[in-house]
Amino acid sequence: MVALRLEAVGAQYGRHRIFSDITTSDISGGALTAVIGPNAAGKSTLFKRIASLLKGDGVVHVSGEESLRPICYMPQDTGANAVLTVYESVLLASKQGSGWKVADNELLEIDRILKALKITDLAFRDLGELSGGQRQLVAIAQALVRKPEILLMDEPTSALDLFRQIEVLQFMHSLARETGIAVLIALHDLNHAMRYCEHVLVVADGRLVVNGPTLEVITPALLRDVYRVEARVETCTHGRPMVVVDAALG
Numbered sequence: 001m002v003a004l005r006l007e008a009v010g011a012q013y014g015r016h017r018i019f020s021d022i023t024t025s026d027i028s029g030g031a032l033t034a035v036i037g038p039n040a041a042g043k044s045t046l047f048k049r050i051a052s053l054l055k056g057d058g059v060v061h062v063s064g065e066e067s068l069r070p071i072c073y074m075p076q077d078t079g080a081n082a083v084l085t086v087y088e089s090v091l092l093a094s095k096q097g098s099g100w101k102v103a104d105n106e107l108l109e110i111d112r113i114l115k116a117l118k119i120t121d122l123a124f125r126d127l128g129e130l131s132g133g134q135r136q137l138v139a140i141a142q143a144l145v146r147k148p149e150i151l152l153m154d155e156p157t158s159a160l161d162l163f164r165q166i167e168v169l170q171f172m173h174s175l176a177r178e179t180g181i182a183v184l185i186a187l188h189d190l191n192h193a194m195r196y197c198e199h200v201l202v203v204a205d206g207r208l209v210v211n212g213p214t215l216e217v218i219t220p221a222l223l224r225d226v227y228r229v230e231a232r233v234e235t236c237t238h239g240r241p242m243v244v245v246d247a248a249l250g
């Protein structure tokens with residue numbers, strides 16, 4: 001199974017250092033890992049650094065699987081200017097880095113992914129005429145069709161309604177389990193992190209604050225120190241842990 005490990009990783013834009021010296025234990029495939037932290041903490045920058053879209057200090061280790069395209073980054077901004085249909089855009093994504101010849105099984109795979117995300121009805125709509133949530137689902141399809149070993153999803157549910165948020169996170173959770181890929185998801189909704197992610201990586205103040213099992217990491221102390229809120233971790237009526245925020249600290 002694939003594993004990702006960061007060793008003394010840093011990133012900067014010009015002279016502006018965003019974070020430094022991020023070292024993690026193995027982030028293993030088969031599970032979801034939430035990347036959390038306040039606005040501008042560097043979650044997207046960390047993803048870009050892991051995906052080698054940004055140079056920086058340290059080493060990103062990927063072990064376990066041989067893949068031509070092991071890491072895929074799904075950006076937060078899924079704006080679409082191209083004059084393409086949904087189907088064409090997903091096909092184009094699947095062909096990135098390979099030849100242009102299209103095999104039948106590749107078309108079947110696109111059909112399967114559109115069906116799994118319940119967007120088959122959008123296949124021949126122009127990207128430019130989709131809603132924000134529909135575009136986000138298409139961006140997820142574009143990422144999945146590349147079959148990465150490590151998938152970095154930057155706030156993939158931010159434009160989705162509640163039902164779709166849950167559907168997508170459940171789907172990603174099952175996909176990681178079934179295929180053994182490692183999925184890292186930048187999230188602001190800590191209840192989603194608690195419910196769907198086995199591990200959490202917390203980025204703040206230009207460093208990795210902590211990484212580990214979700215229930216050990218998301219505590220009232222962390223919420224106070226990192227998010228500056230007074231909050232509790234309670235159990236809902238279904239027996240699941242959830243964050244209840246009482247107040248923002250001045």
Ligand SMILES: Nc1ncnc2c1ncn2[C@@H]1O[C@H](COP(=O)(O)OP(=O)(O)OP(=O)(O)O)[C@@H](O)[C@H]1O
Nearest residue numbers: 013016018037038039040041042043044045046076
């Ligand atoms: N292309 C860029 N050039 C210069 N600075 C940048 C660039 N992209 C991001 N930054 C800066 O890097 C810092 C981290 O930004 P980043 O987008 O990684 O944070 P984030 O944790 O993903 O934030 P959010 O939760 O608000 O999406 C911010 O101060 C931001 O202004």
